[in-house]
Every structure is written in C-alpha cells, then in structure tokens.
Amino acid sequence: MWELQQPSVRMVTRLLLLTSVLLSTCQVAESQALFTGVTLTLEPSNDVSQGTNVTVRCQAVVSSSGFLNRKYTIYKDNAEVHTESITTAEDLIYSLRMARVANTGKYKCKVNIQDKELSSNSEKLTVTGLQTPVLSVDKRVFSEGEEVTVWCKAPEESGNIVFYFYKDSKELYEEMVNANQVETRLRFNNAGDHRLHCDYRVILLPDSVPSTASNNVVVTVKELFITPVISVRPHGSMIIEGDILDISCSVSGNLQNSSRLKVYLNKGQNLLSTGQSKANHSIRALAEHSGEFQCTLEMGNVVKQVTENVTITELFSQPVLTMYPTEVFEKEKFTLTCRSTNYSSDRISASDVKYSIYKDNYTLTPGSFNGIYVVPGVVRNSSGIYSCKADARMISKYSAKLPVHAKVLVSKPELTAIGRVVVGKPFQVRCHSDRGSLPIEYTLWKKYSEVNSTTVQQPHHQAIFPITVQHYSDMQDYKCEARNNPKIDAVVSNKLNTTVIVPLSNPGLSVVPDLLEVTEGNEMYLICGVEGSPPVTFKWYRRGNNQPLFTITSIQSSESLQIKGLGNEHSGTYYCEAINYANMVRSQPVTVDVPLRKGTETVYSEVQNSPTGAPGDHYDYQGSVEYADLNGDQPEVNQALLEVNHQDHHDLPVPVE
Secondary structure, rough: OOOOOOOOHHHHHHHHHHHHHHHHHHHHHHHHOOOEEEEEEEEOEEEEEOOOOOEEEEEEEEOOOOOOEEEEEEEOOOOOEEEEEEOOOOEEEEEOOOOOOOEEEEEEEEEEEEEEEOOOOOEEEEEOOOOOEEEEOOOEEEEOOOOEEOOOOOOOOOOEEEEEEEOOEEEEEEEEEEOOOEEEEEEEOOOOOEEEEEEEEEEEEEEEOOOOOOEEEEEEEOOEEEEEEEEEEOOOOOOOOOOOOEEEEEEEOOOOOOHEEEEEEEEEEEEEEEEEEEEEEEEEOOHHHHHEEEEEEEEEEEEEEEEOOOEEEOOOOOOOEEEEOOOEEEOEEEEEEEEOOOOOOOOOHHHHEEEEEEOOOOOOOOOOOEEEEEEOOOOOOOOEEEEEEEEEEOEEEEEOOOOEEEEEEOOOOOEEEEEEEOOOOOOOEEOOOOOOOOHHHHHHHEEEEEEEEEOOOOOOOEEEEEEOOOOOOHHHEEEEEEEEOOOOEEOOOOOOOOOOOOOEEEEEEEEEEHHHHHOOOOOEEEOOOOOOOOOOEEEEEEEEOOOEEEEEOOOOOEEEEEOOOOHHHHHHEEEEEOOOOOOOEOOOOEEEEEOOOOOOOOOOEEEOOOOOOOOOOHHHOOOOEOOOOOOOHHHHHHHHHHHHHOOOOOOOOOOOO
16 A cells, blocks of 8 residues: 655745746737738538538637737627637637527627737628418317317417417518517407418518418308397488487397397497497487497307488578677677478478577577667667577577677877977877777868878778878878778877977077277177077087087076186187087177277277188187076176067977977
C-alpha cells in the first residue's frame, strides 16, 4: 500500500512560481492581440427553400499569440437571437434546422474582444415555401344555431401567424397567434350544406407571406322547423289615423322545445313587446307609426326574423301657422292663420278640424275656433313664439313654431358734430337714434333741402354726413330725420347745436399812450387785437429775436404788453401773433423810434407801419416787460382795450354750444 506523503516546501514554491509565469504569459498574449474585423456568412446560400438546414457563421479576424476570450452576439432584424462566449479561435456556428419562412430576415454578428467590439456586414436570408394548412371539424352534421369546433394547423411553421376561416369562400373568422395552429368555435344559422376551408399568413414586418388554401370540409346544417309570423290588423293598405292598429308576433312550427323559445316585436330600435311564443302591440294609429315592424324568434343560438311594412294614411295634415303681414311693428295688429290643407274625406270634413293658437305655450284662443286670430295692436308686447294645434277624432297635431319679433319704431334722432367745427372747413355730423329696429334710413336736411341720405343695415354701422359751413349761423339750418316704417312719417331731430370756431382775422398792433406824451422812464403798452373765436393765444415779438417777449391765452379779443422804464434802448420794430383752434394770424409790424425828453424837453417820436413786415436789425432788448393788468390804474390803456374789443365785433359769437 502506498503511503501519502506531504509535498515539500520546495515543491510547492516551484508550482506557485510556474503558475505565476503562465498567467503572466497569457496576459502578455492578450495585450498583443490584433482584432481587425468580423464577417458573417449564410450557408448553403442566402436564398433557400423551406426545410433547409441553414448555418449562420460568424468569424472574427484576429491575430494573437495566446489565450483570448471572445463574446459573439447574433442579431436578426436588429433583435438579439443568440449570444455565446468561447476561448478558441474557431468560428461561431448558429444553426437554423429545417428553416421556415419565419426565419427570413437580415442577420449580422457582433464580437467583443478585450472590450473592443466590431460588427459584421448584414446578410439577408430568404426562405420560400409554406406548408399547406389542414382544416378539421369535430362534427359535420348539426342543427341551426349549434356551435362547431374547427381547427386550422400548419405544424411545421413558426413565428407570428394569422389564421383565416372561410364559409362558402367568404371570410368568417380570423385570429393571430404565435403558434402553428388555432382552434375556435363557429355557429351556423343558415340551413343547408356549407363548404369550409382555411389559410394563413406568416407576418414578416412590414409584409406578410400567404399560404395556399387548406383542404375543404363540407358540413350540413339541419333546419329547425319553426318560423316567426307577423300579422297586422286591420288588413289591407287603407289604415287611417285614428284606427286601432293591432300587431302580433308569433311562432309557427314544431314547439316541442318551447321552453327555450322567445319572440320580440319591435320597430327600428324601439322594442314594442316580448313573450315566450307570442307578443302583441295595440295603438291608435298615427301617420308617424308608418314603417317597418320586425318579429324576431330566438331559440338558443338560433335567430330568425320576419318584417312587415305598414303604411298609415293621414286623417288630416300637420297644420301650418302663417302671419299677415309678415313684418309688424310694436302696437300694430296682425293676423295669424292656422290651417291643415289635406284631410281624409272618407272620414271627416274640413269643418271637423278645430284649431287652437298658442303664444309662448299659453293658449290665446280658449275653445275650438276656425283657425283665424287677430292679434290686437293694444297688446303691450306682441313678440314671442307662436304655434297652433289641430284636433279631429281624438287626433291632435301641432304646427312648427313661428317666432314673431315685433319691430321697434325708431326714436327721435340726435344730430351731433364729430370733432371741432371750423367755419369754412369740412367736418362730419352723425345722425343717430337710440332705439329702433334696423334697417333705419337717415336723411340730412339743410332748411328744406335734402343734403344726403343713407340706410343703416348693421348695428355697428353709423349714419355720418360731411358738410361745410361758411358762417357760424349756418349750423342752425341743419336737421336730420330717421325712418324705419314706411307707413308712418319720419321723426326729426333738433337743429344742429355745437361749438363753432371762427378763424382769426384782422390782426392789429397799437401803441398806448401817444409817444408825444411819454417821457423817459415812463411805460408803454403794445395792444394786440383780432377778430375770431376765443380762446386766443397772443404772442408779442421784437424783430431780431425769434423768441416771443410775452405769451398769454385769453378769452378776450385783445390783450396788451406793458414795457416799463422806457429808454432809447427800446427802439425797434414790434409785431404780434394770435392763435386759436382754427388758424394763426400776424399783425403788421410797428416801428418805434424815440429820442425821449426829460421833464419839459422836446421829444421826437415816430410810429411807422412797416409795409413789408421784414425783420430789421437786431437790437438788444433791455428794460422791464410785463403783462398789463386790465384792472389796474391805467385808464387810458383800459379804454384802448375796450375800444379794440368792441370795434366791429358785435357780430362775432362767443363759441356756441
């Protein structure tokens, strides 16, 4: 017997050293690998028929001196189908045994070596040919309404498959499965022989591949000898409104299994009656009941139906409500007429039809009457929704609703100016009534002459007229009228009343006091006056200076500028400007030349009107310039202003409101 001996320390050390050397060698070999590419091939070819064994070969192009770990991944149509890691230099083999159409697609391979990943080219595999499906049933003879189990199989196929079932070449059912067969139950309600078959499609997105048709299976459906029966009374085609209409739905045939039987009587979507073997419905006939009635029989899964078309003649036609005149104004009377134009002369006469008229669902004519009603003009509000009803032999019919909107008479219009009114310049006036139904005709008059007219059709439209006045008093000549009812007179506005601006004219500049009476150191007043509408802005200028000496806005027709402490330095040419909302005017210039006197010395002075108004030489303006206080202590200035304000101005208005 051999004895186990413990390894010596020297031997263990040598083994560890050898292992370390081998591992180091492997690491050096891996670090020296040259990975240059990946190729993929399909064998025996890219196009094969069904049942062929196909090899997908993936080869890594690698140069190395030792051990390598290679990870292979196979993809079909970008979906991963196989992964495998190997350490040898052999190619990766992925086998498709007995390839089917479902294996058709684009294949490629990825290889990862030392964290470096490369992909192959993509190769398309096409597999042609599908297996012919087989159809089978669990029974070939059965009764109406029974369910039959059917199978369609293609055992050699794979992938996503849609199966189709056909009865007498018409598609009956379809189902998609990820399997090679499908089972379902079908119901047959039509008696007789029927031919069944199936086929399928293999889904290859975005397309599909169809198979050939399966075998045919003939099944026989036995008829259940029961049928639904529908009857209508009274018989014949002349059923008139008011007649009692009786409709019944029953069953004819073998009723041995009547416990499973049920019948339904309906008209369109309305279920009228139901019962186990009979259903009845009785109504007073109306024209609206005309149409198709259905009698339906159900027994288990068997459904049978029969229909009957019923025509009901009107006893009298739906009444029509009319009004005359078709357009009315408030507090105008109008006539409503309710009439049924057609009636069945076999049953009634025209006088048998009685009428009622309603307004907003309230009766206007208690009791029956001949259908003519006059709405009196004293009614406060005749607008509303009107309708009428016709009655005969317990039959009532309503007309369509008739909306009546009594028009509102136009109110007294107002004539107003738009914007500022300046004599001699065009402006616009607006004629407007606060109340009144459209359309409204507006007419502008000047005294007794028509100026213009327009018709307002829409609520956002306005009647606007352009005019021009040559004198402020012309404003009183304008009026406008409004009319929306041709049967009555138009309503007339008041006279046009607005502020009129008269342009400024006849500007003048005068000096007070007379220069012969002025001594050195005294004061002088330059008075600027105009004709026209206030407010007026006055400006005084000394030629040679573009800036005004003084500016003031006044409601007077003249104002003054005071110059204190007169001296020779005040010599020069002066003028003034006046401005209102209409225009600006400038006075003729006034030239003042003043060797002044002291005490009783002689003074030479001259006041000249410059004919040209052209600017003269520039003078330095010195001294005190102030606005004259009209309520001050200068009576001669006040008198001069008063004369200017009243001379020939008596015919000019303060702005007229």
